[in-house]
Amino acid sequence: MMTKRMQKLRYRMQAVEILDILKEQPYQETDIDTECIISFDLIERDKLRQYIENPYLYTRVQNSHSLSYEQRGITIPIEMSSSFSKSSILWQKQSTRYITFLMKEEVTDDYPNDLSEHLAYIQKTHRTGAIISRFLLCAQENGKTYDFYKTFVEILPDSMK
Template sequence: MDRKFQIGEIARFFDISASTLRYWEDKGVLHPGKKSENQYREYTIEDLMTISDVIFYKNLGLQLKEICGMEASTPKQHQELFAEKIVELKRQQEMLTRRMKKLRYHMQAVEMLEMLKAQPYQETDIDTDCVVSFDLIERDKLCRYIENPYLYTRVQDSQSLPQEQRGITVSADMSSSFPESSILWQKQSARYITFLMKEEVTTGFPNDLPEHLVYIQETYRTGAIISRFLLCAQENGKTYDFYKTFVEIQ
């Protein structure tokens, strides 16, 4: 006599819940028998094979309604379905790659913040070629910012700090695609000192840029100021926008 299995045994054997097995039955994937005296489900060896196949196909990303039709499908229909799944997986893979890239940007921003705290006022080359104006209603530029917030850049001059301009950084080869009137700053042969600038997210948005400038100007004449956004975070109970700031020195 063929052995029969109860739903609890099957659930433990496949490490899936009994409710999942009942759901598959409701959707027509499984057809277990039932004892006449108590209507308890009984699963056969054939049912174990069916469940194994369902798990196999689900691991391939197939939906239950697709699995239900597998046995009635021709080899060509199998091939077409699997080809669709490969395309779908490639899209998911691309999405995950973009998501990982964004997470790495954020991790790098945190690492940069800590490095600037530990080593302020280092002379370094500036890491942007061109800054163009940025208005939040400009969809293309907004999408660039969403992909990488570090592109958001503020442009100032040491002699006129309040006249701040806000833009987004672009590569040198892309600068020609923007009208000249939108270019706020372009990289020149100059020396720069970098430090961490923080701006409190509160009324008036006070920042510590003037304090940094006073210190640097004890040694150098200063020119353009380029501040690139790192992240918004709390420090000592206050919320700040943190920027990697470059000051042109002579």
């Protein structure tokens, strides 16, 4: 029990560190830190247990050309993907060029976030594809509650320089 609590504390400390880095250095080009995302429903106990143990596994998948449609899943190692049906795989890594930033989403009825502003900034100089947002933490800022996500935007070939 104590080991699990210590691990959760380590995840939380790492999330705070990532949040600080993304605030200081937004829009860095990087590779993505996941290879496969599978669908996730709160009634799936094994996946729910994984998410509770490590919230960073919770991931949202969107396409930069249709932000209104999003899918929610959890990150798994690529070698585990064969144990899931093809229909449950939401996304698999195909590119190594991503721009990362911190997405902030207010925890209210309509969950407003700043994704479209970040995307507009990136699209001034790049052609974009998939958007992968990995949950970091929930925190209060200026009296409001926000969910913070480490977000990766795929940079497609033939981008303007």
